[in-house]
Amino acid sequence: MARKTVRIAMNGVTGRMGYRQHLVRSLLAIRDEGGLDLGDGDVLWPEPVLVGRREHALKTLADRHGLEHVSTDLDAVLADPSVDVYFDAQVTLAREDAITRAIAAGKHIYTEKPTATSARGALELARLARDRGVKHGVVQDKLFLPGLLKLKRLIDGGFFGRILSVRGEFGYWVFEGDWQPAQRPSWNYRAQDGGGVVLDMFPHWEYILHELFGRVETVQAHVTTHIPRRWDEKGKAYEATADDAAYGIFGLEGGVVAQINSSWAVRVNRDELVEFQVDGTEGSAVAGLRECRVQHRSATPKPVWNPDQPATESFRDQWQPVPDNGEFANGFRAQWELFLRHVALDEPYHWDLLAGARGVQLAELGLRAAAEGRRLDVPELAL
Numbered sequence: 001m002a003r004k005t006v007r008i009a010m011n012g013v014t015g016r017m018g019y020r021q022h023l024v025r026s027l028l029a030i031r032d033e034g035g036l037d038l039g040d041g042d043v044l045w046p047e048p049v050l051v052g053r054r055e056h057a058l059k060t061l062a063d064r065h066g067l068e069h070v071s072t073d074l075d076a077v078l079a080d081p082s083v084d085v086y087f088d089a090q091v092t093l094a095r096e097d098a099i100t101r102a103i104a105a106g107k108h109i110y111t112e113k114p115t116a117t118s119a120r121g122a123l124e125l126a127r128l129a130r131d132r133g134v135k136h137g138v139v140q141d142k143l144f145l146p147g148l149l150k151l152k153r154l155i156d157g158g159f160f161g162r163i164l165s166v167r168g169e170f171g172y173w174v175f176e177g178d179w180q181p182a183q184r185p186s187w188n189y190r191a192q193d194g195g196g197v198v199l200d201m202f203p204h205w206e207y208i209l210h211e212l213f214g215r216v217e218t219v220q221a222h223v224t225t226h227i228p229r230r231w232d233e234k235g236k237a238y239e240a241t242a243d244d245a246a247y248g249i250f251g252l253e254g255g256v257v258a259q260i261n262s263s264w265a266v267r268v269n270r271d272e273l274v275e276f277q278v279d280g281t282e283g284s285a286v287a288g289l290r291e292c293r294v295q296h297r298s299a300t301p302k303p304v305w306n307p308d309q310p311a312t313e314s315f316r317d318q319w320q321p322v323p324d325n326g327e328f329a330n331g332f333r334a335q336w337e338l339f340l341r342h343v344a345l346d347e348p349y350h351w352d353l354l355a356g357a358r359g360v361q362l363a364e365l366g367l368r369a370a371a372e373g374r375r376l377d378v379p380e381l382a383l
């Protein structure tokens with residue numbers, strides 16, 4: 001049995017995503033189980049190098065988890081030939097520059113989304129990575145959620161017949177920060193700092209729609225800032241210059257129409273924080289983060305519109321849960337494992353910087369469609 005170490009420079013690891021999902025729930029969880037089993041008795045051992053701006057914060061994390069390597073000097077880490085992978089979970093605005101430097105240094109790239117703030121920048125990253133011959137991956141965690149895996153299973157099994165439409169509802173109330181602290185970082189609400197619900201969420205909608213239902217061919221959107229004033233982490237009032245709600249309509253390859261609301265100014269009256277209803281000729285499903293419920297054509301009720309009478313049946317009770325039929329790992333970890341296998345064993349991996357660029361492109365076109373009040377075509381991206 002051979003144990004092979006993969007050294008991963010993790011930048012932005014003090015942040016919400018970098019710490020909880022990527023460090024603790026993914027790489028440290030893999031280490032807790034003895035490393036990643038590569039088959040034939042070989043094991044891959046991820047060795048994080050924590051990179052950031054504040055040495056004290058990095059050292060605190062390293063001590064907490066028994067890690068040895070921290071650095072505030074990204075260039076020095078990138079110049080270290082023993083570092084194999086550069087991972088980025090920084091604030092969005094800092095990403096493009098750091099990844100460009102990491103590619104130039106010949107590191108494999110794994111990164112949070114959005115990969116850049118413009119489609120041109122995102123595509124350029126994909127080109128640079130191709131030309132430098134490094135491997136690259138972009139977080140598309142929602143594809144690995146139990147609810148969406150069950151939905152994919154239904155699609156693959158032909159449950160829906162012809163799929164007609166997808167309705168997505170995402171969001172929750174993000175506190176303004178005055179009366180109760182906000183539960184998301186304040187930069188998300190400042191356009192000049194890379195914030196905005198469109199740039200944050202349209203990349204997710206792009207890969208979900210693309211992988212499950214077909215490529216996004218057109219976009220139209222109404223985008224707004226419902227809450228114009230918020231309070232930051234220090235309790236200081238600021239102008240919320242970024243959009244906090246987007247009402248989008250996406251035309252998909254093959255004629256499916258998808259309509260997705262994304263909002264940080266909505267109160268939840270749903271079973272989960274995101275839900276997608278899919279209607280097809282043979283049946284319908286509602287998938288959330290974990291659960292998925294179906295209603296087959298044969299069990300579809302026949303409601304009759306009569307506002308003079310109270311509802312005669314409980315529509316929510318007429319759906320049937322889709323069983324797990326298996327165990328689901330944390331989605332971030334599942335994708336990390338596939339990426340590490342891609343690096344170590346050259347296994348195929350298609351959630352790459354070009355896929356990431358498609359997400360940024362959809363965000364950019366969504367914002368433009370809203371500003372111009374038009375439906376826009378989404379051209380197919382190529383390197």
Ligand SMILES: NC(=O)c1ccc[n+]([C@@H]2O[C@H](COP(=O)([O-])OP(=O)(O)OC[C@H]3O[C@@H](n4cnc5c(N)ncnc54)[C@H](O)[C@@H]3O)[C@@H](O)[C@H]2O)c1
Pocket residue numbers: 011012013014015016017018052053089090091092094112113114139141185200
């Ligand atoms: N995949 C997902 O579901 C998902 C969810 C939320 C956020 N994200 C993405 O992850 C990234 C990080 O988001 P987050 O919510 O963890 O943010 P966060 O504010 O909690 O963390 C940001 C990290 O970047 C660092 N940083 C680097 N340069 C900075 C600068 N100039 N100003 C402030 N911080 C700086 C911070 O120290 C921190 O470690 C974003 O690009 C975001 O779009 C992805």
